[in-house]
Every structure is written in structure tokens, then in C-alpha cells.
Amino acid sequence: MRIFIVSDSIGETGELVAKAALSQFEQVYHKAQIKRFTHIDSLEHIEEIVSLAKLHGALIIYTLVRDDMKQHINLLAEKVNVEIIDLMGPVIKSFEKIIGTQAMQEPGLVRRLDEDYFAKIEAVEFAVKYDDGRDPRGLLQADIVLVGVSRTSKTPLSQYLANKRWKVANVPLVPEVDPPEELFQIDPSKCFGLIINPEKLNSIRRERLKAIGLSDDANYAKIERIQEELKHFDRVVERIGCEVIDVTNRAVEETANIIISKRQEYLRKK
Structure with a gap:
């Protein structure tokens, strides 16, 4: 099993969540290959990563915060039938609803x-x-x-x-x-x-x-x-x-x- 972590920061959050989830599947935990793609800041980078994911049959887990990049990676993944998971999006949307303010969409703020x-x-x-x-x-x-x-x-x-x-x-x-x-x-x-x-x-x-x-x-x-x-x-x-x-x-x-x-x-x- 291959997993691509795609992040506009260092990808630490995505990898930790991926490993936590994998730990529930003992038969594949030590066999899974996790690769980080960090500091992704252009649509061209995303296109390359989705192509690689299609080639290697990889699952994409992303922690992108910019809407344009999230939309782009979702569209591309759907087009080539690559499984994709947005870790940050649903959480940010809930926060926006509760707080009543739009997220800044600025990468790397937590660090x-x-x-x-x-x-x-x-x-x-x-x-x-x-x-x-x-x-x-x-x-x-x-x-x-x-x-x-x-x-x-x-x-x-x-x-x-x-x-x-x-x-x-x-x-x-x-x-x-x-x-x-x-x-x-x-x-x-x-x-x-x-x-x-x-x-x-x-x-x-x-x-x-x-x-x-x-x-x-x-x-x-x-x-x-x-x-x-x-x-x-x-x-x-x-x-x-x-x-x-x-x-x-x-x-x-x-x-x-x-x-x-x-x-x-x-x-x-x-």
C-alpha cells in the first residue's frame, strides 16, 4: 500500500494521522509506504503528484488550506480515479461556521x-x-x-x-x-x-x-x-x-x- 501525504507545510500532521489509522490494520502497517510531498505551493505540483499517485496506485491524504489548491487536487483525483482524503477541510469548515469568520488560508501558521x-x-x-x-x-x-x-x-x-x-x-x-x-x-x-x-x-x-x-x-x-x-x-x-x-x-x-x-x-x- 502506498500513501502520498500532500501538504503546503511540512506534512507532519498528515503522516501522523495516516500512521494512526494504519495502526488499526496490523497486516499492512509495516508494509505501507508513506511519502511526503511538502511545501506544495502551485497547481503544477499538484498535477504531478496526482499523476504519480495514479501510476503507483497510491492513496492521497492532503492538508492543504488554500481553496484553489483543494479544488484542483479533488478534480484531478476524481478524473483519474485516485482515492483522496481531505484532513483539514471539514475541520476548518466547522470552525468557520462556529466562529463566524473565514479561515486565513495561509500555510504553516501552526508551526x-x-x-x-x-x-x-x-x-x-x-x-x-x-x-x-x-x-x-x-x-x-x-x-x-x-x-x-x-x-x-x-x-x-x-x-x-x-x-x-x-x-x-x-x-x-x-x-x-x-x-x-x-x-x-x-x-x-x-x-x-x-x-x-x-x-x-x-x-x-x-x-x-x-x-x-x-x-x-x-x-x-x-x-x-x-x-x-x-x-x-x-x-x-x-x-x-x-x-x-x-x-x-x-x-x-x-x-x-x-x-x-x-x-x-x-x-x-x-
Whole structure:
């Protein structure tokens, strides 16, 4: 028994279904010959495949999504008496009826959607792994590096960017701790310093201390301490040579859009 899998993508779905069905026929399962015809994008290809199927007595299973190609292969197969099965058509028609929208008829979308999903998962895992300066080696692998003093939204921003499929690492800057050397080895264009108004940061830190049950007059929230940290921040970002973004009155989404725009612009120019 011969089976031709005809697909405008890679034909994986058709082959899996064919094998699943064949498994119910033990006497032919290991004898059946399955051949994939992938990335079929022209009517001429279809004509050649139907001719081969007629010659070899093959069954055609197809997962084409374009109406013109489906109509063409059905007409040709009927004309030369080749058995043919449309795997996707009935499912798509039912979806169109339920959803009330026409299918896009664009090949290979499921693979692209899957790749997009896994790229997002990988970026989110990366952001978690290299959050808060946990492992400086991540700085060399990151698409974007964020630096800033405590409570400048580095972590929420990292997660937001990760959901846009950017691999992000962030480093907290504290006067008593030397920044990792990797920070000065990266391309400055992928690094962004996050600056904030001292009074605004003072308010944020005081609220944070109260939220965790501590006194809001701790050194962490004192304006003198904040100014010391911001001076240290200035020295570090000047040494890196990176761009600085004021996040004082910006939502995470707004800051992220600025960063994405600048990164995309830089990458286009490369």
C-alpha cells in the first residue's frame, strides 16, 4: 500500500494521522509506504503528484488550506480515479461556521504559532533565571540588559519584555557592591539604565517597607541614601555608555515600548 501525504507545510500532521489509522490494520502497517510531498505551493505540483499517485496506485491524504489548491487536487483525483482524503477541510469548515469568520488560508501558521509560543516561554524562563543579577553570565546572552537602583521596576519590566520574546537580564546597582565585569563587556546598545526621581523613589520605598511590616524610616527609604545610590548609578551607566530612561512617571508598558523601539531601530541599522 502506498500513501502520498500532500501538504503546503511540512506534512507532519498528515503522516501522523495516516500512521494512526494504519495502526488499526496490523497486516499492512509495516508494509505501507508513506511519502511526503511538502511545501506544495502551485497547481503544477499538484498535477504531478496526482499523476504519480495514479501510476503507483497510491492513496492521497492532503492538508492543504488554500481553496484553489483543494479544488484542483479533488478534480484531478476524481478524473483519474485516485482515492483522496481531505484532513483539514471539514475541520476548518466547522470552525468557520462556529466562529463566524473565514479561515486565513495561509500555510504553516501552526508551526509559526508554536515557535512563537516556545520562544516566549524560553524568554520568560531566561528573565527569571537572570533576574536581580543572580548570574552575571546571563548578561552576555541577553537581548536586553536593565540596570537601576532598587524599586525602579526592573523585574516587572523584564517579565513584560520577556512576554514579547526578548531575553532580558537585570542588575541592581548598590554602592557597596561592585557591578559584575560582564556589564562592561556587553554592547552598550542593548543596555538601558532606569533612573527615577529621588522623591518619587523615596515614596515608593516607604510604601514598600510598610507593606512588609517594617518602619518606613529605615535607611533604605531615606532621601540621603537614595541620592547616594543614584550617584553610584550615574557613575556606572556613564562607564557602560548606555542609554538612560526616566521611569518616574511611566508605566511599565510605556518604558518597555521605548526599549523595544530603540532595540529594533538599532538592529535594523546593523
